Amino acid sequence: MNKRLSGKPIAKKIYKELNERILEKKEKPKLVIIFIGEDPAAAYYVKMLEKKGRKIGIEVVTKKFPVQIKQKNLIDEIKKLNQDKTVHAIMMQKPLPTHLNEFAIILQIDPQKDVDAFHPINIGKMVLGKDSFIPSTPAAVLELLKFYDIQTSGKNIVILGRSNIVGKPLANLLLRKDQTGNATITVCHSRTQNLVKFTQKADILIAALGKPNFVSAEMIAENAIIIDVGINQIEDSEKGTIYVGDVDYEDCLGKAASLTPVPGGIGSITTAILLRNVVESAKKVKNSNNFIDGIDKKNK
Amino acid sequence: MNKRLSGKPIAKKIYKELNERILEKKEKPKLVIIFIGEDPAAAYYVKMLEKKGRKIGIEVVTKKFPVQIKQKNLIDEIKKLNQDKTVHAIMMQKPLPTHLNEFAIILQIDPQKDVDAFHPINIGKMVLGKDSFIPSTPAAVLELLKFYDIQTSGKNIVILGRSNIVGKPLANLLLRKDQTGNATITVCHSRTQNLVKFTQKADILIAALGKPNFVSAEMIAENAIIIDVGINQIEDSEKGTIYVGDVDYEDCLGKAASLTPVPGGIGSITTAILLRNVVESAKKVKNSNNFIDGIDKKNK
Numbered sequence: 232m233n234k235r236l237s238g239k240p241i242a243k244k245i246y247k248e249l250n251e252r253i254l255e256k257k258e259k260p261k262l263v264i265i266f267i268g269e270d271p272a273a274a275y276y277v278k279m280l281e282k283k284g285r286k287i288g289i290e291v292v293t294k295k296f297p298v299q300i301k302q303k304n305l306i307d308e309i310k311k312l313n314q315d316k317t318v319h320a321i322m323m324q325k326p327l328p329t330h331l332n333e334f335a336i337i338l339q340i341d342p343q344k345d346v347d348a349f350h351p352i353n354i355g356k357m358v359l360g361k362d363s364f365i366p367s368t369p370a371a372v373l374e375l376l377k378f379y380d381i382q383t384s385g386k387n388i389v390i391l392g393r394s395n396i397v398g399k400p401l402a403n404l405l406l407r408k409d410q411t412g413n414a415t416i417t418v419c420h421s422r423t424q425n426l427v428k429f430t431q432k433a434d435i436l437i438a439a440l441g442k443p444n445f446v447s448a449e450m451i452a453e454n455a456i457i458i459d460v461g462i463n464q465i466e467d468s469e470k471g472t473i474y475v476g477d478v479d480y481e482d483c484l485g486k487a488a489s490l491t492p493v494p495g496g497i498g499s500i501t502t503a504i505l506l507r508n509v510v511e512s513a514k515k516v517k518n519s520n521n522f523i524d525g526i527d528k529k530n531k
Numbered sequence: 532m533n534k535r536l537s538g539k540p541i542a543k544k545i546y547k548e549l550n551e552r553i554l555e556k557k558e559k560p561k562l563v564i565i566f567i568g569e570d571p572a573a574a575y576y577v578k579m580l581e582k583k584g585r586k587i588g589i590e591v592v593t594k595k596f597p598v599q600i601k602q603k604n605l606i607d608e609i610k611k612l613n614q615d616k617t618v619h620a621i622m623m624q625k626p627l628p629t630h631l632n633e634f635a636i637i638l639q640i641d642p643q644k645d646v647d648a649f650h651p652i653n654i655g656k657m658v659l660g661k662d663s664f665i666p667s668t669p670a671a672v673l674e675l676l677k678f679y680d681i682q683t684s685g686k687n688i689v690i691l692g693r694s695n696i697v698g699k700p701l702a703n704l705l706l707r708k709d710q711t712g713n714a715t716i717t718v719c720h721s722r723t724q725n726l727v728k729f730t731q732k733a734d735i736l737i738a739a740l741g742k743p744n745f746v747s748a749e750m751i752a753e754n755a756i757i758i759d760v761g762i763n764q765i766e767d768s769e770k771g772t773i774y775v776g777d778v779d780y781e782d783c784l785g786k787a788a789s790l791t792p793v794p795g796g797i798g799s800i801t802t803a804i805l806l807r808n809v810v811e812s813a814k815k816v817k818n819s820n821n822f823i824d825g826i827d828k829k830n831k
Contacts, residue, residue, distance in 0.1 A: 334659070334661060350655070351651075351652050351654075351655025351656045351658075351659055351661070352651050352652040352655055353655065354651075354654070354655035354658050354659060355650070355651025355652055355653065355654035355655030355656075355658070356651045356655075358651075358654050358655070358658060358695070358699055358703070359634070359651055359654060359695050360695070361634060361651070384722055385722045385723060385724040386724075387724070393706045395658070395659050395660070399658055399703060399706065402702065402703075402716075402718075403658070403699060403702075403703070406693045406699065406718055406720070413720075413722040414722075415717065415718065415719050415720070415722075415723040415724070415729065416702075416716075416717065416718050417715065417716065417717040417718075418702075418706055418715065418716050418717075419715050420706070420713075420715070422684055422685045422713040422714075422715075423685060423715040424685040424686075424687070424715070429715065
């Protein structure tokens with residue numbers, strides 16, 4: 232196995248597959264991004280989705296709204312997009328202004344077009360091991376495990392962080408009875424006592440807690456596999472604004488069996504996964520008119 | 532804390548509260564149980580729900596169907612119950628005959644009437660920490676923790692078993708940021724290597740794997756709290772057919788700080804929880820016509 236688990240060849244492979252799948256179709260998959268306000272990091276991500284999407288043949292349309300938008304108007308907009316059969320996927324770019332009720336809005340998105348997989352019905356299906364969209368960051372971790380042929384069955388996997396979009400979905404996914412599942416899972420977080428006792432025993436340690444360079448060599452086991460999900464913006468006295476992970480890469484390099492870099496690790500796979508969800512949604516929207524009725528029409 | 536964590540006073544307390552709540556209302560909450568076939572254990576459970584329900588003022592109607600029922604006819608029946616405003620709660624008694632697609636059927640139940648909390652949207656909301664029904668067995672564990680004032684925050688809780696109705700929901704619930712959450716959670720199962728290394732470190736050990744008397748004294752830590760979710764029917768050479776838990780109670784008695792008996796522990800709370808979900812559903816069905824639109828109408 233490589234020492235450095237780069238995400239780039241994985242993203243490249245996914246883009247290649249998607250491009251081939253799209254070329255076979257008559258209709259271009261279409262993603263609509265709802266973008267409220269002017270957040271620069273969000274704007275950067277949206278620009279990248281537009282660029283990468285265009286490159287492989289996905290139509291990406293960004294609908295911009297002012298921060299003052301009323302919840303009712305936003306929901307009306309979502310309902311229109313749900314109805315529109317030329318739209319296969321809807322993404323609600325975060326952060327949302329604080330006057331909007333994020334959960335109430337997400338509930339309005341047609342689960343079949345919910346490529347972010349934030350709708351509770353998609354989360355529920357994921358937990359139950361049923362076919363569903365999977366949020367892009369946890370899905371990127373699974374892709375990495377597959378690509379580098381990292382065995383999870385029976386392994387002691389420790390996850391740092393219990394967020395709704397990374398830690399919790401990952402815990403549920405790594406428990407499933409499949410190729411990237413069957414692991415013993417421990418979820419640690421800010422309230423965990425004796426954290427190091429857990430991390431030092433992990434065969435695979437996944438850091439998703441959002442603390443720059445938090446994981447040091449003394450916290451990990453000899454020959455552990457370290458997956459770094461964090462992306463933290465920090466000010467470096469020499470280099471200026473830089474991005475670092477939750478893992479102190481240099482410190483852990485000598486002790487870990489292998490580890491993902493930041494940038495160039497998990498983060499470089501997530502955009503590809505999101506666009507793969509768009510291609511999947513185009514297939515689903517075409518095959519059924521109603522998600523809840525449609526997912527299993529086999530009338531046994 | 533008591534050595535023996537009996538579930539009976541908890542069930543009694545819940546029934547008392549429910550009875551008082553129901554007496555305040557004009558309309559009786561109504562639960563419809565769909566019961567297919569003749570499974571004796573299922574029939575026993577249904578009889579108990581009918582009896583307990585009647586006692587506290589819930590109308591429990593059991594609709595019986597032959598094992599040959601076609602999926603389409605069953606779904607039509609569910610759709611009628613969804614529409615019927617006098618029906619507040621719908622329960623699909625298991626086991627279902629193998630020719631029926633259980634997941635496709637559960638998807639048809641109005642999530643607002645889904646008191647078993649098997650619908651993926653209810654599971655998803657539970658994972659996200661949103662208000663939702665919670666399956667009765669995991670909810671019974673939380674009630675027990677509350678009743679005996681067992682602290683979970685920062686504690687090392689090990690769950691044995693990863694089922695969709697106990698292990699996985701419990702893991703997600705015990706991670707939430709609330710009174711019975713904030714624990715460090717490890718989920719072990721049939722593929723776990725070195726199981727004893729995990730169980731011996733647990734402050735709280737929850738057994739939900741369905742193996743009679745599996746947990747022995749040497750597997751647990753001194754002064755651990757042991758919660759036994761298992762109910763296994765076995766043949767005893769002297770006593771005949773008896774029910775035992777996943778924990779060897781007698782063996783662990785001297786070493787554990789406290790433990791739940793079987794029977795008389797978690798199992799005796801679950802029926803009360805199910806009926807509490809019925810009372811909750813009566814409130815919800817009355818307050819809104821559409822679950823997804825209705826759960827958060829605050830148009831901030």
